[in-house]
Amino acid sequence: MKIGLMGGGQLGLMMIEAAHKIGLSVTVFADSRSCPAFKLCDDFIEASFTDKNALSKFREQCDVFTVETENIPLSALDYISEKKIVCPNGEAIRVTQNRIDEKKFANSLGIPTVPFIEITASNIRDIDSYFFPGILKTARFGYDGKGQVHIEEKSQLLRNVKDLANSQYIFEKKIPLDTELSIIIVRDKDGNIASYPLAENRHENGILAESLMPANVSVDVHKLAFTYGEKIVKQLNYVGVLTVEFFLNNGKLLFNEMAPRPHNSGHQTINASVTSQFEQQVRICASLPIGDTTLKYDVRLENILGDLWFSNNSREPREPNWEELTGGVKILKLYGKNEPRVGRKMGHLITLIKER
Numbered sequence: 001m002k003i004g005l006m007g008g009g010q011l012g013l014m015m016i017e018a019a020h021k022i023g024l025s026v027t028v029f030a031d032s033r034s035c036p037a038f039k040l041c042d043d044f045i046e047a048s049f050t051d052k053n054a055l056s057k058f059r060e061q062c063d064v065f066t067v068e069t070e071n072i073p074l075s076a077l078d079y080i081s082e083k084k085i086v087c088p089n090g091e092a093i094r095v096t097q098n099r100i101d102e103k104k105f106a107n108s109l110g111i112p113t114v115p116f117i118e119i120t121a122s123n124i125r126d127i128d129s130y131f132f133p134g135i136l137k138t139a140r141f142g143y144d145g146k147g148q149v150h151i152e153e154k155s156q157l158l159r160n161v162k163d164l165a166n167s168q169y170i171f172e173k174k175i176p177l178d179t180e181l182s183i184i185i186v187r188d189k190d191g192n193i194a195s196y197p198l199a200e201n202r203h204e205n206g207i208l209a210e211s212l213m214p215a216n217v218s219v220d221v222h223k224l225a226f227t228y229g230e231k232i233v234k235q236l237n238y239v240g241v242l243t244v245e246f247f248l249n250n251g252k253l254l255f256n257e258m259a260p261r262p263h264n265s266g267h268q269t270i271n272a273s274v275t276s277q278f279e280q281q282v283r284i285c286a287s288l289p290i291g292d293t294t295l296k297y298d299v300r301l302e303n304i305l306g307d308l309w310f311s312n313n314s315r316e317p318r319e320p321n322w323e324e325l326t327g328g329v330k331i332l333k334l335y336g337k338n339e340p341r342v343g344r345k346m347g348h349l350i351t352l353i354k355e356r
């Protein structure tokens with residue numbers, strides 16, 4: 001069985017490791033071979049997602065297809081879906097590509113979100129003061145806080161909405177957060193559903209800094225997050241791993257965004273769960289039963305950003321002292337990215353806190 005993986009980032013790398021563990025091979029399709037997945041995959045097709053010849057070869061070569069990023073052009077997903085199965089389906093991926101669509105979708109299922117409004121040429125001068133201060137976000141392609149600007153007052157909005165003709169923008173009320181949470185749900189093609197315990201996430205500058213599993217919140221919040229996640233995967237007829245990010249605001253659980261794939265806040269599952277989030281994704285692709293999601297340890301993840309290579313104000317990147325950082329206790333995972341950059345995710349550290 002050969003899995004066709006679209007995208008070559010670190011999530012792809014960890015999916016390939018999981019696939020190999022259970023004897024499956026992976027062909028990666030990505031626009032550049034300078035990516036973490038290149039070194040480990042069984043086959044690599046370096047081409048643009050608009051290259052029909054390359055896509056056709058890819059489609060012939062593999063039995064089943066998946067993504068490690070939501071930002072795969074729909075035309076490519078549609079092309080592959082004409083002949084082969086893509087997990088999750090293209091429509092589910094489409095919803096997750098756009099912050100406005102995914103929030104409207106959540107609301108349509110009765111799942112609350114932060115107050116938001118789409119910015120248009122006709123309303124931009126007249127946004128209700130209720131939304132201020134707020135956060136302006138591009139509706140598509142943002143990640144790790146990129147494409148976001150904090151806005152105090154209306155004039156700033158006009159200055160920061162740069163290209164209404166070609167981009168869509170969402171404006172969200174900025175709300176106080178008790179904490180941030182995420183749930184990783186798995187659904188197979190027969191409709192069986194499982195989930196990992198909620199993760200509790202702390203962000204710095206819009207980038208995940210630390211994640212604890214399980215989250216230190218009430219059983220009711222855990223249950224509600226699962227109920228929301230379940231509603232979403234059922235409605236989308238979702239097959240694969242889905243992550244839903246939530247805000248907890250004055251005790252109220254609000255949908256923030258979702259990702260059609262394993263998630264940064266689930267890397268702990270590699271070391272602390274019976275089955276990792278990455279293995280689940282490849283198991284579902286291969287029509288294997290959902291693996292056991294039991295968490296064996298309370299666990300903490302810390303992201304390693306490229307900033308670490310430039311500590312002490314050095315201009316040239318310097319390899320961090322890993323022994324010092326792990327203290328002989330933390331488990332280090334590096335993604336093999338060629339170039340450390342400030343704000344770029346380079347790897348992570350795992351601490352197994354206590355056996356459960």
Ligand code: ADP
Nearest residue numbers: 114135142143144145146172173174175203206
């Ligand atoms: P990204 O795709 O970059 O993860 P998010 O919408 O999740 O985009 O925003 C990144 C982080 O910014 C969130 O995890 C949260 O810490 C903060 N944030 C985003 N939107 C809001 C909001 N409306 N109110 C308060 N904080 C927010």
Ligand code: MG
Nearest residue numbers: 144245256257
């Ligand atoms: Mg987010």
